[in-house]
Amino acid sequence: MKSLRSDLATTVSALPPLPDIHRYARTANHRRHYHRLRHWPPGLIAIGDAVCVFNPVYAQGMTVAALEALALRNLLRHRHRRNFTTRFQHHQARLTAWPWLLATIGDTGWHTEQPAITTRLAQWYLNRWRHHIPHDPTMFRHFAQLTNMLSGPTILFRPRHLARILLTGPGSD
Numbered sequence: 001m002k003s004l005r006s007d008l009a010t011t012v013s014a015l016p017p018l019p020d021i022h023r024y025a026r027t028a029n030h031r032r033h034y035h036r037l038r039h040w041p042p043g044l045i046a047i048g049d050a051v052c053v054f055n056p057v058y059a060q061g062m063t064v065a066a067l068e069a070l071a072l073r074n075l076l077r078h079r080h081r082r083n084f085t086t087r088f089q090h091h092q093a094r095l096t097a098w099p100w101l102l103a104t105i106g107d108t109g110w111h112t113e114q115p116a117i118t119t120r121l122a123q124w125y126l127n128r129w130r131h132h133i134p135h136d137p138t139m140f141r142h143f144a145q146l147t148n149m150l151s152g153p154t155i156l157f158r159p160r161h162l163a164r165i166l167l168t169g170p171g172s173d
């Protein structure tokens, strides 16, 4: 906090910590492909962490669960009753795809084995983004929009950002 250009460190250092610190060690990402089941029981819905759990460090779980709840509401509102539960599980699979990729690509950095070429490419691209973010307010804003799920992944591939990442060195202004 001291390294930030703000008074945050001074403010926080004067505050007593509230509760005791508790350790949480279940950081694994889990995604269950219920939508691929041929026979899904009618009337049953799986939603939220029951389908897709993210490493809490990425802070996505509540947002994704809320988006899933909205999708459920919309489906109910439009009275798509035929194969309703199966349709919802498919919809949810699409909804979780990108947050899942973001979380799991980040965590492949901890793997000891060599990741697939597509994963390495994605890691390279995201790492270049992270190098540029401190120097480029637009890139910071767009990355924050993506991680807060206010924008889709296409925001990372706008021509301006592609040019910056491919034509300039990491972290150069």
Ligand SMILES: Cc1cc2nc3c(=O)[nH]c(=O)nc-3n(C[C@H](O)[C@H](O)[C@H](O)COP(=O)(O)OP(=O)(O)OC[C@H]3O[C@@H](n4cnc5c(N)ncnc54)[C@H](O)[C@@H]3O)c2cc1C
Pocket: 024, 047, 048, 049, 050, 054, 056, 058, 059, 060, 061, 062, 063, 064, 065
């Ligand atoms: C340490 C930590 C930090 C996190 N930080 C963030 C964050 O910053 N931002 C973010 O978006 N997400 C965060 N998450 C993820 C987020 O909390 C979850 O993704 C979200 O709460 C999932 O909602 P849910 O309704 O699916 O499950 P839950 O919130 O777990 O709700 C399930 C409920 O079902 C109840 N239940 C369980 N079994 C039964 C049973 N047999 N009968 C009746 N009730 C039952 C449970 O008591 C619970 O109330 C964090 C998670 C953890 C663990």
